[in-house]
Amino acid sequence: MTNSPATEHDPAREAILDAIRRAFPDPGPVEIPREYEPAGASVRSLAEIVDRFAERVAEYRATVLRTTHDGLSRTIAARLAERGLRRLVVPAGLPLEWLTDAAVERVRDEPTLSHADLDATDAVITGCAIAIAETGTIILDAGPDQGRRALSLLPDDHLCVVRADQVVDGVPDALARIDPRRPLTWISGPSATSDIELDRVEGVHGPRNLTVLIVGG
């Protein structure tokens, strides 16, 4: 997609910019007081941060499983079996040792799966870019162990592996560490709605079941 150089002479553009300047002709500088808790202010230890993350994710009614580097593959296999999941979408860069014990059909996104193909799978497993303890949030940035955004959207079960060292304490900490130029998806619990009498129901369009597997910590 190329942009037309004619943008510079768009009459609507010029008119709007002019109207703004006329509406607010001599604005002075605005000082922004940032007295709130900034990035890096947390005094919690990593263990405390990871515990807090686990607790807050669980409060969204996601399933939280804690394991170790060596136990991860068995934990994943057990979870897949428990949920009765058979066809698992696997991003191209997912560490293969995560699935050593899993007895499922692996669906790879090479060549690119159609949306209908993806819709016909049971589950997806991904890593993540970073996670936030305070809000129980995982952030995907379409890295190699996550794949493109559609992969973690259409299957009804999402298993997400979070390493303890990926968990930060607060929202400012996370923003300081992620790259805005990548496509980002922040996930806090399974999809939900409160549109009917403000009664929270988990599971509308996104994956209705979210399993977060925390490794270490």
Added chain:
Amino acid sequence: MTDPGPVRPLPAPSFRGTPPFPEAARRALADDQLRTNLRRATMTIRTKRQRAVDERADWEALRVAGAAIKDDVLARLPELLVELESNVTAAGGVVHWARDAAEANRIVADLVRAAGASEVVKVKSMVTQEIELNDALARAGIAAWETDLAELIVQLGDDLPSHILVPAIHRNRSEIRDIFRRAMGGAGRPAPAGLSDEPRALAEAARLHLREKFLRARVAISGANFAVAETGTVMVVESEGNGRMCLTLPEVLITVMGIEKVVPAWRDLEVFLQLLPRSSTAERMNPYTSMWTGVTPGDGPRAFHLVLLDNGRTDTLSDRTGRQALRCIKCSACLNVCPVYERTGGRAYGSPYPGPIGAILTPQLRGIARHPVDAQTASLPYASSLCGACFDVCPVRIDIPEVLIHLRGQVVRQHGWRARIGSDEALLMAGLGATFRSPRRLAAAERGAGLAGRLIARGGRIGRWPAPGMLGRWLRFRDLRAPARRSFRAWWRSTGSGEGQGQ
């Protein structure tokens, strides 16, 4: 995938034709079901919000920062918009500028046609309601499918939204079930047989109904919660995943955003991502937030169009007092605490922006700073008891009562008392004006009031009393303290102090 058959746009009702607020409110007040639904819903969300806000010891500091960032945006809007444009363009997006609703609608309809599509899926967006995009698309033969659950309920019910966050807040579960049973079939996959009114079952019905639309849609339309000038990143917050579907699956994504939605820096999101979810859905974080910068090859839409909309925002910006309304991040906390909104519901405000924020935003977007407005618009600044609860909860510290009073002044200057309020208030104000202008008349009025008070008051109070006009209506619900027997001025004169130094 079943063949959708010929796609027919659904009707898109309009707020045009809503009567002035007092009349619309009277009708809403007569609807017991509406009031029950609203009372329950607003009470629930108020309690939840307070809990979510109390968790953050630095809440006040976040509010102050949020307000200042938005003020900075308003002060530097031209440079920030140009910076946003250049970064979106550099990342492969295309930026369009629209002076008003008609221009924005034309741009969007042309883009949909150019993509060869006759239908679009939509993420919930306030701004596309403001410009009545669905109606414009329907006239162009394009079907627009709302995918947010509440928006779907409103659309299938041939209804108007009544809340910013929960547009179907006026509907209870059994009404929603009836709408789904009746209307889903006409728009696509029908409701499952024997659909119950359990929220879980209703959500499942929406999932099934919309999934086929998500999978076949080639064009999606969204709004934007924020757009970051320094990176060109656009962001949408949501709960259900319908947003992710629309932002990820179609080939073409068209985002319409008001020019005030730009923020300067990536870092600024650390403020708004804490303020917005806690104020809005009363959660630590909403289930899904999507952020994208232009297009990413192999991931998501192949074409991204960003439409920057004025539509009255520069008029609003021109008002020194009123411009703070443009800080609004559309959280809807002010609706949920408003005693007026809780009783009348949102549709009485005659705009997609209801409640306290709507009462100050709608008149300004409709140009009250520049020219007289219609009677419905002129009634909005009066749709408040000025209790101030809205200011207390506003995450960006918009002083809504201050702007309401300011706009009332504008209405009066433009329309005169008589046109605006009816003759008795006009008469009263004219009388008060004449009285206060003359010390002699004021003294006479004070003597008269003291005498009248002695005649009418019981136990120092004037209660229900069949006075004519406005005074009688006022006294039906309120007591008035009896006027003093002797006025302060009369007493002051009697001490002889009026002639000295006043010490």
